Amino acid sequence: MTAQILDGKRIGAQIRDEVAAGVELLRARGLRPPGLAAVLVGENPASRVYVASKVKACAEAGVFSEKIEMPQSSTTAEVLARVEALNRREDIDGILVQLPLPPQVDEGAVLSLIDPAKDVDGFHPVNVGRLVLGQPAFEPCTPAGIMQMLRRSGVRLQGKRAVVVGRSHIVGKPMALLLLREHATVTICHSRTQDLPGVCREADVLVAAIGKATLITHEFIRPGAVVVDVGMNRITNPEEAARAFGGDEARIRQVREKGSTLVGDVLPTAMWELASLYTPVPGGVGPLTIAMLLSNTLKSAKIRLGA
Ligand code: GUN
Numbered sequence: 001m002t003a004q005i006l007d008g009k010r011i012g013a014q015i016r017d018e019v020a021a022g023v024e025l026l027r028a029r030g031l032r033p034p035g036l037a038a039v040l041v042g043e044n045p046a047s048r049v050y051v052a053s054k055v056k057a058c059a060e061a062g063v064f065s066e067k068i069e070m071p072q073s074s075t076t077a078e079v080l081a082r083v084e085a086l087n088r089r090e091d092i093d094g095i096l097v098q099l100p101l102p103p104q105v106d107e108g109a110v111l112s113l114i115d116p117a118k119d120v121d122g123f124h125p126v127n128v129g130r131l132v133l134g135q136p137a138f139e140p141c142t143p144a145g146i147m148q149m150l151r152r153s154g155v156r157l158q159g160k161r162a163v164v165v166g167r168s169h170i171v172g173k174p175m176a177l178l179l180l181r182e183h184a185t186v187t188i189c190h191s192r193t194q195d196l197p198g199v200c201r202e203a204d205v206l207v208a209a210i211g212k213a214t215l216i217t218h219e220f221i222r223p224g225a226v227v228v229d230v231g232m233n234r235i236t237n238p239e240e241a242a243r244a245f246g247g248d249e250a251r252i253r254q255v256r257e258k259g260s261t262l263v264g265d266v267l268p269t270a271m272w273e274l275a276s277l278y279t280p281v282p283g284g285v286g287p288l289t290i291a292m293l294l295s296n297t298l299k300s301a302k303i304r305l306g307a
Contacts, residue, residue: 003275005284006228011149012287016061019294023062026307034301035064036094036120036293037086041079042072042102051098057290063297064091076106080113087115093304094120094297099170117304120296123169131177138296143175145288146207146228147182153277155226157182161202165189165216165265166209171230175207196220208265214244216266221274229278230285231265244268 023033036058040051051067058065068082079101086095095118101107111119116126122138130137139147150157162184166172176186189199191210200206200220206227208216213233221227235241238255245251246269254261264281271278279285301307 003272004277006149006153006226006277006279008145008149008279008284008287011152012145012291014152015145015148015288015291015295016057019063019291019298020061022298022302026301026305027062029307031305031307032091033062033064034094034297035066035089035092036096036297037066037068037089037092039068039070039079039082039086039095039097041070041074041098041105044098044100047098047100054096054290054293057294058297061294063294066092072102074102074105076104076109079105079110083110083113087113087118092118093300094118094293096121096293118300120293120300122174122296128169128174131174134181138300139178139292140170140174141289141292141296142171142209142230142285143178144296145292146175146230146285147178148292149279149285149288150205150226150228155205155277157184157205160184160204161187162205162207163187163189163200163203164207164209165196165200166207166211166230168209171209175209179205179207210265212265213240213263214265214267216270218267218270218274221266221270223274224276225274227266227271227275227278228285229264229266229271229281231263231281232286233263233265234260235263236260246272 038051038054055065055067086092095114097110111123114124116124119127119138122140127137162179164172164176167188167190176188180186197219201222203225206225209230238252241252241255244263251261262282
């Protein structure tokens, strides 16, 4: 089986271009651009990188953005006060609070205070409930991006077996709901699933979002399956890289020269050898998350502006 790549980079760029065109249409009608506020609490290095990428992507699409940085020691009350102020801002259509929050901050309280009409991450209980009920809602960006990628790549879901590994609020659960909405037969697996390889092998479409480097190996993948790898794990050991990437010398060199390389939840050689279509890491799912954040922000702005 020669596996083909599901090109998240290309599809993400396409969606971003569509958003930029939508923003231009608002401008042409004399309306203000969409506005996104990104709240970053604390010093998590990965979160800082993600928020910086989101702000940069906004600028490239003509979306106004504001980064609100708060110290690691912030209290729940302080974060709630910031969210409340953003809820009241006319020029802000989308509010994202980057997760994870420091442990002393009550994540549930913060996410529940975001105005559901500005909840471009789709994490507010009202949007989660709407998604469950099949009502119009802001959909969480990573699973929404995966659905766009599958649709734009011609993957048919109706009647197919889809297996989602991971039950997070951000990816696993909403992913399962979106696949179900497209009439797939959906199974959610997690760390306590019995015979995980056997369940995964039933999948026509396998989505791995469990956060464990190369957990999904050959015995998990049905030949010809579509494999979507949401994992973003850093490996630092050249032997581990050699095992994961087989003969891909460039990756092994990257570990030697830069100290690490990114690998997903799926063993790359297993995807290459068994899948019909698969997402590479990096360049698969990652670029779609930001593209969908922009898309949700434009959608919110259009609703709020009556455009
Ligand atoms: N942390 C990891 N993924 C996400 C995301 O999509 N949105 C937010 N706000 N935080 C995250």
